[in-house]
Amino acid sequence: xxxxxxxxxxxxxxxxxxxxxxxxxxxxxxxxxxxxxxxxxxxxxxxxxxxxxxxxxxxxxxxxxxxxxxxxxxxxxxxxxxxxxxxxxxxxxxxxxxxxxxxxxxxxxxxxxxxxxxxxxxxxxxxxxxxxxxxxxxxxxxxxxxxxxxxxxxxxxxxxxxxxxxxxxxxxxxxxxxxxxxxxxxxxxxxxxxxxxxxxxxxxxxxxxxxxxxxxxxxxxxxxxxxxxxxxxxxxxxxxxxxxxxxxxxxxxxxxxxxxxxxxxxxxxxxxxxxxxxxxxxxxxxxxxxxxxxxxxxxxxxxxxxxxxxxxxxxxxxxxxxxxxxxxxxxxxxxxxxxxxxxxxxxxxxxxxxxxxxxxxxxxxxxxxxxxxxxxxxxxxxxxxxxxxxxxxxxxxxxxxxxxxxxxxxxxxxxxxxxxxxxxxxxxxxxxxxxxxxxxxxxxxxxxxxxxxxxx
Numbered sequence: 101x102x103x104x105x106x107x108x109x110x111x112x113x114x115x116x117x118x119x120x121x122x123x124x125x126x127x128x129x130x131x132x133x134x135x136x137x138x139x140x141x142x143x144x145x146x147x148x149x150x151x152x153x154x155x156x157x158x159x160x161x162x163x164x165x166x167x168x169x170x171x172x173x174x175x176x177x178x179x180x181x182x183x184x185x186x187x188x189x190x191x192x193x194x195x196x197x198x199x200x201x202x203x204x205x206x207x208x209x210x211x212x213x214x215x216x217x218x219x220x221x222x223x224x225x226x227x228x229x230x231x232x233x234x235x236x237x238x239x240x241x242x243x244x245x246x247x248x249x250x251x252x253x254x255x256x257x258x259x260x261x262x263x264x265x266x267x268x269x270x271x272x273x274x275x276x277x278x279x280x281x282x283x284x285x286x287x288x289x290x291x292x293x294x295x296x297x298x299x300x301x302x303x304x305x306x307x308x309x310x311x312x313x314x315x316x317x318x319x320x321x322x323x324x325x326x327x328x329x330x331x332x333x334x335x336x337x338x339x340x341x342x343x344x345x346x347x348x349x350x351x352x353x354x355x356x357x358x359x360x361x362x363x364x365x366x367x368x369x370x371x372x373x374x375x376x377x378x379x380x381x382x383x384x385x386x387x388x389x390x391x392x393x394x395x396x397x398x399x400x401x402x403x404x405x406x407x408x409x410x411x412x413x414x415x416x417x418x419x420x421x422x423x424x425x426x427x428x429x430x431x432x433x434x435x436x437x438x439x440x441x442x443x444x445x446x447x448x449x450x451x452x453x454x455x456x457x458x459x460x461x462x463x464x465x466x467x468x469x470x471x472x473x474x475x476x477x478x479x480x481x482x483x484x485x486x487x488x489x490x491x492x493x494x495x496x497x498x499x500x501x502x503x504x505x506x507x508x509x510x511x512x513x514x515x516x517x518x519x520x521x522x523x524x525x526x527x528x529x530x531x532x533x534x535x536x537x538x539x540x541x542x543x544x545x546x547x548x549x550x551x552x553x554x555x556x
Contacts, residue, residue: 103281103343104393110345111379115419130554131496132467132485138176140534140546141168147507148391149544153520153534154204154211160236162211163520163534164200165546169213171236174532174550179236184215188227192244195223201260203267206329206525209234210298212267214258218247220276224254226269230297241300245290249309252276253285257517261323264331265358267292270321281343286310286317289337289366291359306359308366318351318368320396324409327401327456329525333358336431338409340377342396348376350426350437373439377424378414383448383515385473385504385538390515392421392450398518399453404461405431410452410468415441421448423470427490442484444495447472449482453521455531457485457553464488467551469498469521469533478503479515479538485553493554499537499547506542529553 146166155161159174169187171179184197195218202213211231218224224247232239247255253273257280261268269290275283286309293304311318324336335355341347350371357364383390392412400409407428415422422443429436443449449470457465465488473479478501485493505513520534530552536544 107343107345107379108382111381111414112419114345115378115414115416117419119418127492127494129485129487129491129493131493132483132551132553133556134496134498135530135550135552137499137547137549140548141165141170143539143543143545145507145543147544148514148517149536149546150199150517151519151534151536151546152200152202153522153532153548154202155522155524155532156204156209156234157206157526158234161532162202162213162236163546163548164202164213166198166200169200187229188217188242191242192217192225192227194218195225197227199256199258201258202520203260203262204522205262205294207264207331208298211236212260212262212294212297214260214269216247216255216258218254221248221252221254224248226255226258226271228267228292228297230294232298232300241297243297243303245305249273256280257320259322261325261335262294262331263335263358264333265294267294267297268323268335270323270337272319284319287319287321289321289355293359304359308355311353311366313351313368313370318353321353322397322400322409324400324402324407327403328461328523332402336402336407338397338400338407340395340397342394344379346376346378348373352428352435369435371428371435371437373426373437375439375441377411377439378416380412380414380421380450381419382512383421383450383473384475385479386475387504387506389512390450390473390479390505391512392515393517395424398451399521401454401456403456403458403464405429406464407431408454408464408466410454412450413441415443417443420444421450423449423452423468425468442492444472447474447477447482451516451519453519453533455521455523457523457529457531459528464490465553467531467553469519469535471515471519471535473501477501479505479536481535481537481547481549483551498549498551501538503538503540503542505538505544507544529556
């Protein structure tokens with residue numbers, strides 16, 4: 101953590117906090133409508149929350165957070181609560197369970213989930229669960245992949261996406277006994293035949309493990325999700341220089357086909373952003389600070405030949421934590437990249453997620469979700485709408501915080517490390533999200549919300 105603390109101090113020195121006058125001219129773009137919302141998981145002592153979410157066309161959803169899953173209907177009627185430990189069962193019985201990811205597959209009406217077991221090379225496993233139907237109450241096929249492919253290394257921070265044939269999984273390998281900041285060895289891509297998982301067959305897996313640029317491993321490979329229900333047969337990954345105080349490099353990796361394609365290749369390109377991203381300072385709350393980790397890409401969606409992506413950054417104009425939003429165009433031809441920093445006059449904004457609200461694949465409109473906090477506003481959830489002209493609405497509050505976070509008591513509190521956001525595939529214009537807000541007792545509470553584009 102010493103490296104993280106040092107970088108946080110450097111970014112605060114470079115971009116000191118400044119008051120920023122509230123703009124008199126409000127946005128002409130209407131904000132998203134908050135249609136519904138309710139508490140998710142019972143308050144948990146585990147931290148960070150690590151909220152992830154998937155909802156089916158039939159209206160059942162799975163909400164995951166560190167150590168726990170809930171299964172509900174969209175009216176919040178109860179189906180099931182279960183811990184990651186219990187769901188894993190005998191597949192990987194040892195090692196703490198953490199970093200859950202949930203995704204709904206709109207082409208097969210199935211779910212896939214991934215989480216990790218164990219914090220060192222002796223215990224590390226990747227747990228993968230596939231539903232056999234679109235009913236979360238049905239049977240699940242649960243597998244494991246060894247989380248220590250080499251001695252002394254263990255698996256951290258999984259990310260997933262779905263293509264027409266595969267579950268795509270990326271992980272970071274860390275060295276035993278070192279922090280996640282300093283102990284990074286390399287990132288790995290797994291292509292997993294999803295029909296094997298849905299049918300209960302043995303998993304067919306292809307691994308890409310030597311993923312380098314300038315003889316250095318590329319870190320935090322973020323697989324880009326399809327924005328709608330039409331899944332691609334290839335996959336794009338994004339990454340950046342997440343520990344630099346400021347940088348404009350965005351790595352674009354293209355895995356050109358599924359694991360059965362003998363001509364499949366992993367192509368690596370580097371784009372230069374017009375607006376650089378910066379290392380985020382800690383978020384502020386009324387008592388203590390909130391950890392924002394680094395500037396890695398946290399969510400990304402692909403619409404035809406375009407990708408929208410978001411992550412944490414510093415806002416150079418006032419030294420606050422803000423959202424970095426990029427639009428990558430021309431995947432099939434000449435790529436172009438435009439980037440913006442989306443801040444707030446008084447709030448810190450962090451851990452963004454996004455989901456598409458368009459109708460045709462020429463639409464860019466989306467809803468962006470983020471966690472918010474300040475010395476005067478307890479940790480809660482905000483959202484904005486971006487229209488097809490790429491103009492943003494003002495931020496609207498999805499859920500107000502009720503108190504500051506005080507789980508770690510005296511330490512910098514964990515606030516992320518990611519949130520869930522998904523389009524409701526059979527209801528264009530509607531998205532669902534799972535994030536957190538602060539409670540009066542210092543705990544964090546998962547909040548699940550349904551939002552729609554304005555005038556839905």
